[in-house]
Amino acid sequence: MNNIFTDSRIRPELQAGLKKIHFDKPTKVQEEVIPAMLSNQNVVVQAATGSGKTHAYLVPVLNKIDENSDYVQAIITAPSRELADQLYKVARQLRDNSGLDISIEHLAGGVDRERQLEKIQNKKPQLIIATPGRLLDFVEKKIFSVDQVKVFVIDEADMTLDMGFLADIDKVASKLPKDVLFAAFSATIPVKLSNFLRKYMAHPDEIIIDNPAIIAPTIKNDLLDVGSKDKKRVLQELLTMGQPYLALVFANTKQKVDEITDYLQSQGMKVAKIHGGITERERKRTLRQVEQGQFQYVVASDLAARGLDIDGVSLVINYEVPRDLEFVIHRIGRTGRNGLSGHAITLMREEEMGRIEELEKMGVHFDFVEIKNGELVPRKHYRRRDNRQSKNRKLDTKLVGYVKKEKRKRKPGYKKKIKRAIAEDNRQKRKLEQRHEIRKAKRQRKRRREQGR
Known part of the structure; x- marks a missing residue:
């Protein structure tokens, strides 16, 4: 050709x-x-x-x-x-x-x-x-x-x-x-x-244009379940572990960027921040300082994930899973560029498992890790634990009892009674979850309006 x-x-x-x-x-x-x-x-x-x-x-x-x-x-x-x-x-x-x-x-x-x-x-x-x-x-x-x-x-x-x-x-x-x-x-x-x-x-x-490797093969892409730990302390530990050349931390809102920056600075770390709320002059000065190597850590909003091209990023940390899951790919893509190796870590809690699974369906592969003795080590994949617990955890105690007794000989219609009870229980739970999601969405819309995002 x-x-x-x-x-x-x-x-x-x-x-x-x-x-x-x-x-x-x-x-x-x-x-x-x-x-x-x-x-x-x-x-x-x-x-x-x-x-x-x-x-x-x-x-x-x-x-x-x-x-x-x-x-x-x-x-x-x-x-x-x-x-x-x-x-x-x-x-x-x-x-x-x-x-x-x-x-x-x-x-x-x-x-x-x-x-x-x-x-x-x-x-x-x-x-x-x-x-x-x-x-x-x-x-x-x-x-x-x-x-x-x-x-x-x-x-x-x-x-x-x-x-x-x-x-x-x-x-x-x-x-x-x-x-x-x-x-x-x-x-x-x-x-x-x-x-x-x-x-x-x-x-x-x-x-x-096909992109079979959504995450470049030069990037080690880890997933870390924070559990009940203090997320900011976990972040600080990751940032100081192995001393990255330049680390980018992504959060969903400018308020969260400010909060993380303030915390890390209070721990004696020299941190730059970039989000839509800072002035153009301040933004340019910060980027110039980052390019000159004056900062080892940068905390940024998603705007920076697709709007900035910072060389030398060796570590990316997703402090939060973004609302738009596509942003995860763009965030991670800030490291491991031009054939160089990179490392990305996504922090999550158990309630975000569903969103992680959605990312995996999109072709994003994670290695599940945990922190032990100041190092990141492999951990069993979260789904093994999740599947093991999923069989009975969504049923109330009385329904679990019904299920255990199901194999006994009962009067005609007893099995149907069990199934109806379980179905009704699931229906009520779905109803409550839907209400919770609607309220959550309303709160988020209200917060976005107030934040001027």
Whole structure:
């Protein structure tokens, strides 16, 4: 097969630029996506982080831009400012190495709006890389027009959905020309996302890049049942065990990130924190300090799990199992990169067993471990213990008695009475569990509203 990077449809400048940044052999996603987009075919691409998808759409996007026309010709969206910033840097690198005179602008929430506005007014961008909220803001206020956009790319589409930004994308997409080239890239394609994409893409080229090893073989992926122990003390023990080069600890909320950071700092550990609640200036300073090796430990929210690219992470700890189980994969993927070995540990309690099983069904393999004498050692898999106890633990004492007596000779209808009693008991328990789940969901929604997440 011919190398797609030397395809005659790609401008010679771009071909030279790819060569300069040592893009000699395309990845599988690049081999499939670049020809499709060059042929003006809408694409929905399911590919994992690290598959090379960014350049898979950047090459055709830059290829389509007319340097002599000073209007917005292409838009790429990313769900977080970290991701948008990362894409902006990659796009500029390819543009500069190709010697193309293409104006690229980065629009993101949390960054000085007036400064962004001033830059756009001074020089009309031809490519915009933006977060959904800020993009919609500028489009609705007619700061620039989108009626001549040739390409519209949604990166990390599942994360865009998870973070509630699909409505913003929808409002912008509805203003685009009918013949715009649409491309969506995502690690997973949930039903809600698929329905949304069908609204704008009638017959897209669906490209699925198989990722048989969900967790890289270079990563040792452990599961630790905390039990009744103090979770923060367990975390501290794990972090100081073996002295990792750089450890990333993930929690579900910014409040929990603050809580963990405060605790570890009170124990004399030098810890950095990254979440959506800190200022942009503080975030950049923290990342710079981490890159300079000033911190050995970083506590982060899920935004950082998919928005940051920190080199040298040797240990990842999931302090909490995230609400969206896909985030576990992205968190763990922060370590064991570029062929280096990595270690990931997920902390859990018994009530989270069901969620761990869901992860295993998704293809995530865990080694069950415990701490003994200051070391992590293998432990029997939790399901063996769970299955052993599961037979009678859900029955009330009187029902267990019924079951034990079932084999005795009884009057006709006695067995049916036992079965009815057990069925009724299970029905009542399910009812109580449903009520508990509904109340729990209401509390979580209320807490999220209060926390401004």
